[in-house]
Amino acid sequence: MKRIILFCLMTAVAGFAETAQEWYQKALVKERSEGKLEEAMQLYRRAAEGAGIDRALAAKALMQLAACYEKLGNTESRKIYERVVREYGDQKEAVTVARSRLGGSTHMGRQTNTLVWTGAKVNGRGMVSPDGRFVTYTDWDSGDLAVHDIAAATDRRLTDTKQDKASVNVFAEGSAISPDGKQVAYLWYDSTRDKAQLWLASLNGNANARRLFDNPDVDWLRPWDWSPDGKWVVVALFRTDKTQQIGLVSIADGTMRVLKSVDWRGTGRIRFSPDGKHVGYDLPQNETGVERDVFVLSVDGAREIRSVAHPSNDTMLDWTPDGRLLLFASDRTGTLGLWGVPIADGKPQGAPELLRADFPARAESIGVTRTGTLYYAIHGSQDRFKIQVATMDFSTGKYASKPTDLTQDYLESNATPTWSPDGRQLAYKSVRGPAQKPSHEVILIRSMDSGQVRELRPKLTYFGPMAWAPDGRWFLTLGGDLQGRRGIFQVDPDTGAATTLLLDQPGERSWYPHWSRDGKSFLFKRDYRLSKESAYIERDVATGKERVVIRRRVLLNMVNPSPDDQYLVSRSVDEASNSRTLLLIPLQGGEARELLRYPAEVSREDLADSRKGAWLNLGMWAPDSRSFLAFKYRGDPQDPRSKSLGTWRIPVDGGAPQKLDDTSYRDSDVAKPAVHPDRRRVAFTVKETTPRRDPEIWALDNFLPSNTAK
Amino acid sequence: MLLFLATAVTIPLGLDLYLPVPEENPLTAEKIELGRRLFFDRRLSRDGSISCGSCHEPERGFSDGRTVAAGVFGRVGRRNSPALINRGYGRSFFWDSRVAMLEEQVLKPIEDANEMDLTVGEAASRVGLTPEQIARALASYVRSILSGDSGYDRFVNGDRSALTAEQQAGLAIFRGKGNCTACHVGPNFTDERLHNTGVAWREENWADAGAGRGDFKTPTLREIARTAPYMHDGSLATLEEVVEYYDSGGNRNPGLDSELRPLHLSEAEKRHLIAFLHSLNGRRPPSQ
Numbered sequence: 001m002k003r004i005i006l007f008c009l010m011t012a013v014a015g016f017a018e019t020a021q022e023w024y025q026k027a028l029v030k031e032r033s034e035g036k037l038e039e040a041m042q043l044y045r046r047a048a049e050g051a052g053i054d055r056a057l058a059a060k061a062l063m064q065l066a067a068c069y070e071k072l073g074n075t076e077s078r079k080i081y082e083r084v085v086r087e088y089g090d091q092k093e094a095v096t097v098a099r100s101r102l103g104g105s106t107h108m109g110r111q112t113n114t115l116v117w118t119g120a121k122v123n124g125r126g127m128v129s130p131d132g133r134f135v136t137y138t139d140w141d142s143g144d145l146a147v148h149d150i151a152a153a154t155d156r157r158l159t160d161t162k163q164d165k166a167s168v169n170v171f172a173e174g175s176a177i178s179p180d181g182k183q184v185a186y187l188w189y190d191s192t193r194d195k196a197q198l199w200l201a202s203l204n205g206n207a208n209a210r211r212l213f214d215n216p217d218v219d220w221l222r223p224w225d226w227s228p229d230g231k232w233v234v235v236a237l238f239r240t241d242k243t244q245q246i247g248l249v250s251i252a253d254g255t256m257r258v259l260k261s262v263d264w265r266g267t268g269r270i271r272f273s274p275d276g277k278h279v280g281y282d283l284p285q286n287e288t289g290v291e292r293d294v295f296v297l298s299v300d301g302a303r304e305i306r307s308v309a310h311p312s313n314d315t316m317l318d319w320t321p322d323g324r325l326l327l328f329a330s331d332r333t334g335t336l337g338l339w340g341v342p343i344a345d346g347k348p349q350g351a352p353e354l355l356r357a358d359f360p361a362r363a364e365s366i367g368v369t370r371t372g373t374l375y376y377a378i379h380g381s382q383d384r385f386k387i388q389v390a391t392m393d394f395s396t397g398k399y400a401s402k403p404t405d406l407t408q409d410y411l412e413s414n415a416t417p418t419w420s421p422d423g424r425q426l427a428y429k430s431v432r433g434p435a436q437k438p439s440h441e442v443i444l445i446r447s448m449d450s451g452q453v454r455e456l457r458p459k460l461t462y463f464g465p466m467a468w469a470p471d472g473r474w475f476l477t478l479g480g481d482l483q484g485r486r487g488i489f490q491v492d493p494d495t496g497a498a499t500t501l502l503l504d505q506p507g508e509r510s511w512y513p514h515w516s517r518d519g520k521s522f523l524f525k526r527d528y529r530l531s532k533e534s535a536y537i538e539r540d541v542a543t544g545k546e547r548v549v550i551r552r553r554v555l556l557n558m559v560n561p562s563p564d565d566q567y568l569v570s571r572s573v574d575e576a577s578n579s580r581t582l583l584l585i586p587l588q589g590g591e592a593r594e595l596l597r598y599p600a601e602v603s604r605e606d607l608a609d610s611r612k613g614a615w616l617n618l619g620m621w622a623p624d625s626r627s628f629l630a631f632k633y634r635g636d637p638q639d640p641r642s643k644s645l646g647t648w649r650i651p652v653d654g655g656a657p658q659k660l661d662d663t664s665y666r667d668s669d670v671a672k673p674a675v676h677p678d679r680r681r682v683a684f685t686v687k688e689t690t691p692r693r694d695p696e697i698w699a700l701d702n703f704l705p706s707n708t709a710k
Numbered sequence: 711m712l713l714f715l716a717t718a719v720t721i722p723l724g725l726d727l728y729l730p731v732p733e734e735n736p737l738t739a740e741k742i743e744l745g746r747r748l749f750f751d752r753r754l755s756r757d758g759s760i761s762c763g764s765c766h767e768p769e770r771g772f773s774d775g776r777t778v779a780a781g782v783f784g785r786v787g788r789r790n791s792p793a794l795i796n797r798g799y800g801r802s803f804f805w806d807s808r809v810a811m812l813e814e815q816v817l818k819p820i821e822d823a824n825e826m827d828l829t830v831g832e833a834a835s836r837v838g839l840t841p842e843q844i845a846r847a848l849a850s851y852v853r854s855i856l857s858g859d860s861g862y863d864r865f866v867n868g869d870r871s872a873l874t875a876e877q878q879a880g881l882a883i884f885r886g887k888g889n890c891t892a893c894h895v896g897p898n899f900t901d902e903r904l905h906n907t908g909v910a911w912r913e914e915n916w917a918d919a920g921a922g923r924g925d926f927k928t929p930t931l932r933e934i935a936r937t938a939p940y941m942h943d944g945s946l947a948t949l950e951e952v953v954e955y956y957d958s959g960g961n962r963n964p965g966l967d968s969e970l971r972p973l974h975l976s977e978a979e980k981r982h983l984i985a986f987l988h989s990l991n992g993r994r995p996p997s998q
Contacts, residue, residue, distance in 0.1 A: 241895055245726075258897070260727070261726050300727070483895065
């Protein structure tokens, strides 16, 4: 009996805490994504009251509630902070923040945070100069390395790729400025070689760029910082075998010394300590999690110390100019804060101290100046998606019922649904947020009967849309395994265990996996880099044997087999007539047939560029497989300025395409629809409209307890 | 200021400069030398017939050439003596990964009845040291056994003549069609993880369950041409046999690692792969 009571009690507590967690997550979205403070505050209050024995959650909810009051200028915030200090002494991080809010930390009151540069060009791929005058960045209009003069608000390119925005094949990235402010080291990537090199340029006057390091065994490398004596650049290397390494490149002769090998997920930011004896960086805490800790490694290789160890996500930012504090970002209080841990000889010397409670979630440090100003970049806003379900009348292309939101609104972004074979469950990819870094991507499986949602974490490092197998036992997806190898995998819907079906070989890229009707094979597209050809291939799951359905130049997406498994349709081009085409490809053999040809509205060299001119994008097949809906647009579909040219029904028997009237949805919204087995309901991914925000660079001054210069 | 401080060992080309060493057992030349003497000291075995070095011969890449390890009084062990190459970079030890620290690992063979068959206390009194001193010295010596600066290392560090054309073709197979880097990855050619390659699956059962379901730790491939025979049980005598085994996809069994499947390598591809494996010998034998 006692056991039963205990079980019930535990169940009740668990259920309570789960609900409170949901309220808390909903509140975060209300506050941050929707800007609805009052609604968010109600939810935070409910979360705090409903948290039960989950005191960490209660404290976090109260802290968020207090922060909302602060935003409204309401002094009620003070009472809540006092309550946290008084009642939640066991929640040390929350108490630290609460005390700082109550004025316990005088240096926070002195801080100034200044927006120094904003606009579409801004990115966090560069570094601030030691005097705080310049910021290097990648100019994505051309792929060039560029420098922004903060005081003069002028920009200057240091390289000259002679490219335009739509055709950036080589680019500079990840630049680091030398301690004397005269040189910049940067990555130079050439997509035709799929390799990166390390280059040096002068920051002042003529750039006089020269190659410093080039190794065919290195696919990618990112310069992060210079040693204080200007003799070395510390880089993150990505080897061909997917090993990532921390290395030092000699400025004098370009030789490389590998300090440490890490797994493919690599380090975050790497920064030299001001005495040049150590480098600090962050690494994942374990093999599958996304949370990181911060490490300090001596550059002679003698010792590595985990200097910030905490279950939360802790990422390296920088060092203070005097080297006494290692700066890192941490979400240990529920929101991202700027923290500093005292360091001596590479070893932590006590507990980390909160330096700023509201460090932006998307902030990336681009360096600390000699005088101790921290510069950081904030990424621009990202698109959010949600899933809607509607009944579709395929004869008119219109909804037969009003689309309803399916997904829970506390999730950041939900996309790419797939129905279970019996139609009773819908699985979709969800990016947990808001704007957490690194992203928490999961699969949510929703019961359409009960509305219950189950979370699944595939044992993959990243993954694309899932396709449910006809027997319901597997998902099929494109992704990366735990070693970072890209390929096609099947994922167990119950456990998340992933089985490799194929791995991309050098020079090949796989796309759009789709089950065959019997689930014994799958269809996918493979691009061949050298020949610039593409193929649609059917691969047997058990034997790995492949059958090429079609191989030719310029086969673009989509690979969508018809419901009867007889055809797939692909976008293609006809270079002779400078036209674009839709190809009907028989899956069981036979010649591909051109269904449709239409003007590209671009010059010949841009014929295959999916961001330019007019394109027809395949939407969904009619249930009888005799026609499909396609959406026509002009311009880059990712660009809000792209123009919709309407929805068309295209018969496969060669009949004339028919433009459909008033289809009541924006074609660009309705991406990758999933048709229910009943052939009536359709689940869509819909882009939510949120105001766009340009990236920014900020300068944070006086954030140290006793600010000292280098 | 950037200094490469003098350490007790020289890290060869291809290996990380950072060699993990426990803070309580810093690497010193004196301790390495003591460990070296203990490593070859036969007093650490019950009948005085063998030392660590009997099963881990430097000229064989610190393996022994036998199918399975030989112990005191003619006893034999269950598994092949693993090559003690670059174990300082290891995250777990023994074929079944059952030990996490070198300081703990080095005492196990002394205590094993099929190997040296002494208690640690007996061993300590025989050599006039404490068990802790023995452990720390032996671990330090093992950490100093490093192999790098191979043809492969010189090749991937820019010397494109360091591998023959055949070896370069083998490297491409190693990383591509052969899928060898699924497990043999990184500077030490091991992911330090357990895998079921089917080697222990015999007559529908496990001849040795390894860490549980026929899984064994990925060994390094450094010095591989010197460390025959291969696999945890020494059942494959040559590199040719190893390549044939993996080309066949391994012995199918309920827990076979999903990375294993028939490779369909041509005879030329097999030759190239073996030629590449020969490039993993260091310019000099591992430090002794």
